Amino acid sequence: MVARPGRPWLPDRVIVPETPPTPTLYDWAGGHEALVELLTVFYRHVLEDPLLEPVFRGMAPDHPKHVAVWLGEVFGGPAEYSANHGGHAHMVGRHRGRGITEAQRRRWVTLLLDAADEAGLPADPEFRAAFAGYLEWGSRLAVVFSAPGAEPDPHEPVPRWDWPMPPWQPPPA
Template sequence: MESNKPTVPTLYDWAGGMPAFVTLFDQFYDKVLADDILEPVFKHMSAEHRLHVAHFVAEVLGGPKIYSESEGSHFKMIQKHLSKHLSEAHRKRWMELLLQTADELQLPDDPEFRSAFLAYLEWGTRIAVINSDMAETNEPADAPMPKWGWGVPGGPYIP
């Protein structure tokens, strides 16, 4: 029996696919490097950083596994934040500039997409701040990449 129910796109597809994420993070990191709060944290980032973050976020939101298959893993992403001592001011400014860039690039602004997109960014940046105050992680090296969709993530976070 064939279903006439329309297929729900991934957040990745709804946002515009990889070109949207590459452009988003490229323009976003231009803002970061011009920002008094964030520039000191990111001034020594590698030339590939922008693209790695674009690939990571795209994969989490349902895109191709470019990050996990050729650039890193969730464990490696966690390690990049260890001992960085990020503050809530850093997190909030990172969020503010990224959402500002999303608006400027006219990423979808429907309530469903923005709710899911913002929920992932809130979750991910808060995890980054928690990890940034640790010298090592107890996360297993084979921890799966997060998968974020249109719904809610589940129960409470327990470090």
């Protein structure tokens, strides 16, 4: 080990223990295919639900896939919703004027959390905390955007969501 000139008390290099890079929530969830599966399961149950069926009965056939693309971008995957689906402004526009109620919001979140189990998304506490946190935040904003007279900023970017505290750690070997 060669001491640094001028600062002889410092070693010439510091050994940093190797830690694997933190995966994105998108990668940890299983990527695009896993999110499409999640949203397919979810909207099947939405259409069986008496509170939500009236809200979604006229939804576009591609709606589950589009929401999967949205979630993928939010969770650190490709910025595909921004590039090809109209970005944040389009998502906001799809909620405006719908007057989503708190009961509908809560059912929407509950069914999506149940769908995560059914679709086999990772069940570790860190991932599920991030997932549930985003759904809670995003669904409350959807209610705000859908309220009569709401005028959300159309220029906001698609949000990015990340791991909660405590930080992600590799699973025990």
